[in-house]
Amino acid sequence: MLVLLIYILIFVSTYLGYKAISHLFHAKTDFSARKTVTFGDESSVTSNKAASVISIISLFFLWGIFTGSVITPVHMPGPFVGETTFSYTAINADGKTSDASVYVRVGFLGEDFEKPDIPERLEAGFAKDDALKTKAWRSGLIRVQRNDEGGKQAGYKVIAVNGQTIEPSQSVAVADGTVSMTKKGSLSFTPYKGLQMEPIWLPPPEAVVQRLIEIAVDGYQNVTLAENIGWSLFRVLMGFLLGSLIGIPLGYAMGLNNWFRGWFDPIVEFMRPIPPLALIPLVIIWFGIWEQGKISLLFLAALWIMTISARAGVSGVSISKVHAAYSLGASKLQILIHVIIPNSLPEIFTGARVAMGVCWGTVVAAELVAAEKGAGKMIIAASKFQQTDIVIMGIILIGIIGFSIDMLMRKAEKILIPWKGKG
Amino acid sequence: MTFTLPNGHSIEALKNVSLSLKKGEILSILGPSGCGKTTLLNILAGFLSPTHGQVSMNGHPVVGPAPERGMVFQQGALFEWMNIRDNIGFGPAMKGEPKEKTKKEVDTLLETVGLHGFGEKAVYELSGGMQQRVALARCLANHPDIILMDEPLGALDALTREKMQGLILKIWQETGKTIILITHSVEEALLLGERLLVMAPRPGRIHKEYALPFAKLGTEKDLREIKKHPDFSAKRDEILTMIWEMEEEIMGKKA
Numbered sequence: 003m004l005v006l007l008i009y010i011l012i013f014v015s016t017y018l019g020y021k022a023i024s025h026l027f028h029a030k031t032d033f034s035a036r037k038t039v040t041f042g043d044e045s046s047v048t049s050n051k052a053a054s055v056i057s058i059i060s061l062f063f064l065w066g067i068f069t070g071s072v073i074t075p076v077h078m079p080g081p082f083v084g085e086t087t088f089s090y091t092a093i094n095a096d097g098k099t100s101d102a103s104v105y106v107r108v109g110f111l112g113e114d115f116e117k118p119d120i121p122e123r124l125e126a127g128f129a130k131d132d133a134l135k136t137k138a139w140r141s142g143l144i145r146v147q148r149n150d151e152g153g154k155q156a157g158y159k160v161i162a163v164n165g166q167t168i169e170p171s172q173s174v175a176v177a178d179g180t181v182s183m184t185k186k187g188s189l190s191f192t193p194y195k196g197l198q199m200e201p202i203w204l205p206p207p208e209a210v211v212q213r214l215i216e217i218a219v220d221g222y223q224n225v226t227l228a229e230n231i232g233w234s235l236f237r238v239l240m241g242f243l244l245g246s247l248i249g250i251p252l253g254y255a256m257g258l259n260n261w262f263r264g265w266f267d268p269i270v271e272f273m274r275p276i277p278p279l280a281l282i283p284l285v286i287i288w289f290g291i292w293e294q295g296k297i298s299l300l301f302l303a304a305l306w307i308m309t310i311s312a313r314a315g316v317s318g319v320s321i322s323k324v325h326a327a328y329s330l331g332a333s334k335l336q337i338l339i340h341v342i343i344p345n346s347l348p349e350i351f352t353g354a355r356v357a358m359g360v361c362w363g364t365v366v367a368a369e370l371v372a373a374e375k376g377a378g379k380m381i382i383a384a385s386k387f388q389q390t391d392i393v394i395m396g397i398i399l400i401g402i403i404g405f406s407i408d409m410l411m412r413k414a415e416k417i418l419i420p421w422k423g424k425g
Numbered sequence: 426m427t428f429t430l431p432n433g434h435s436i437e438a439l440k441n442v443s444l445s446l447k448k449g450e451i452l453s454i455l456g457p458s459g460c461g462k463t464t465l466l467n468i469l470a471g472f473l474s475p476t477h478g479q480v481s482m483n484g485h486p487v488v489g490p491a492p493e494r495g496m497v498f499q500q501g502a503l504f505e506w507m508n509i510r511d512n513i514g515f516g517p518a519m520k521g522e523p524k525e526k527t528k529k530e531v532d533t534l535l536e537t538v539g540l541h542g543f544g545e546k547a548v549y550e551l552s553g554g555m556q557q558r559v560a561l562a563r564c565l566a567n568h569p570d571i572i573l574m575d576e577p578l579g580a581l582d583a584l585t586r587e588k589m590q591g592l593i594l595k596i597w598q599e600t601g602k603t604i605i606l607i608t609h610s611v612e613e614a615l616l617l618g619e620r621l622l623v624m625a626p627r628p629g630r631i632h633k634e635y636a637l638p639f640a641k642l643g644t645e646k647d648l649r650e651i652k653k654h655p656d657f658s659a660k661r662d663e664i665l666t667m668i669w670e671m672e673e674e675i676m677g678k679k680a
Contacts, residue, residue: 331492
């Protein structure tokens with residue numbers, strides 16, 4: 003909730019700030035600058051570069067302030083770490099009361115530290131001081147009655163903490179945390195948790211980067227990062243290539259021949275809406291969990307998309323182009339090679355982009371289910387050991403790779419089919 | 426020519442259309458929409474086979490598209506994935522003619538249609554008028570005996586259209602090709618038709634035929650001069666009235 007509020011606040015304040023100062027450093031000089039109607043005119047709405055940059059920065063900013071990262075100068079209040087103390091009052095079987103202190107030391111998870119020392123006290127009643135060590139975001143149970151004189155007698159009980167009365171299942175706020183009493187009458191100290199996220203939920207960005215470097219160099223579970231990602235990419239490419247190899251000719255045949263279209267239409271139309279992930283169990287039963295299974299799955303994921311795009315590409319050839327080619331003396335084969343195939347390339351490329359995206363998503367999911375190596379395998383293995391930094395690193399890498407694949411396809415499209423959308 | 430519709434009804438698109446053309450003639454076909462002009466042209470080109478009757482050319486029947494009958498379409502029939510040179514040289518390339526020879530021929534044709542130096546451009550870099558010049562040149566490169574044009578200037582603006590009309594006449598005169606041209610514009614039909622067929626709808630048939638002097642004149646004089654010719658405006662009014670009457674008849678039938 004707080005995160006959302008801060009995010010909205012950043013959004014609004016940077017927007018207002020940008021509006022206030024933007025006219026100072028550049029006046030709009032493009033074509034839409036002279037337009038008076040911009041609300042509702044889609045063509046005059048362009049993506050604001052500054053907004054994109056600030057958007058990304060603010061995401062990292064939020065990530066930083068809630069994880070105590072080194073990348074942000076300010077942070078949300080962190081958990082209490084260090085030494086603190088509180089006192090309690092106990093009553094014994096005789097009806098006498100006595101006060102004692104509990105000395106607490108709080109450290110981070112994974113750190114090695116000792117219980118604090120108890121200073122000597124001259125006038126001591128039957129209640130004796132205690133020492134407790136606990137960890138940030140955790141709580142520590144202390145049985146104060148154990149070292150108190152008469153602590154095991156029936157009438158003994160703790161009646162107050164820091165002078166405030168306490169009963170079982172109640173809690174009292176003390177310095178740097180809260181003390182609560184269990185049903186059986188023991189005390190439990192919970193240090194102040196702050197507003198930051200615990201690293202096992204969300205590690206700070208630098209921890210993720212550090213993990214990235216560590217895993218890129220040493221690998222994770224004896225598999226290097228390059229190997230993991232390489233295997234995922236290899237599966238995607240193999241599945242996509244096999245799918246295209248069968249799918250594109252099949253699509254052409256369906257676009258050019260009645261029998262082929264009639265024969266394969268029901269199959270394609272039935273298989274197309276099935277999400278490839280739904281095929282994972284069957285593929286595992288048939289082909290096992292090894293490469294053959296995954297490549298078969300990706301082949302099926304790419305096949306229908308490529309078939310449909312090739313068929314659409316053939317249908318998209320304007321009849322006047324085909325007529326023109328015939329009356330220029332081209333044979334059927336020449337029309338296929340020189341007219342139908344080049345004319346269907348834009349559609350096929352669009353299909354290829356979709357297929358690559360689907361394959362990339364499917365391979366990660368398939369690796370989550372069962373794999374020896376791969377990006378998905380890496381993050382599912384890390385999640386079992388609560389290595390959240392590796393999980394986040396993996397997710398970011400998967401995103402970057404998926405995005406890069408799409409960008410590469412777009413680049414290739416621009417180079418290979420410059421006439422797209424200009425016909 | 427009868428089309429059977431999916432619902433079992435049939436439409437008589439053309440009925441008793443009979444015409445013969447001499448080599449080197451230029452014929453324009455005019456008529457209200459739905460009179461079967463395009464169907465007629467598709468039959469002539471060999472893209473449709475008629476339900477009755479036949480088309481013969483050079484003494485043999487027409488059974489399908491062939492390079493002896495070149496087509497120029499309204500628009501969008503160029504191959505965007507090839508540059509202008511390859512578009513024009515498509516026909517010879519399909520026949521497997523030597524590249525050097527084709528290159529020279531394409532250069533000459535580019536000159537003829539006024540696109541010198543545009544050979545290496547992409548199709549989408551050219552304006553609509555220029556693209557139609559390319560379509561014309563592509564058709565000529567194949568040395569057809571007859572050129573069939575289906576509203577070749579229909580998508581062009583008035584100014585470009587006038588220039589292109591001059592170009593068609595020039596090509597007709599220089600190459601002596603037989604040309605059949607379909608148009609919606611009465612002026613264009615008058616200017617580009619040594620013979621002019623006015624067709625009537627329902628069923629599509631030849632309504633009237635004219636023999637006109639304007640195409641011949643157009644090869645010598647400026648086209649705008651011809652339009653001032655008293656016969657020109659008289660013929661134009663006559664034909665316009667005729668077509669208007671047909672249109673009104675259709676509307677009347679509908680109502």
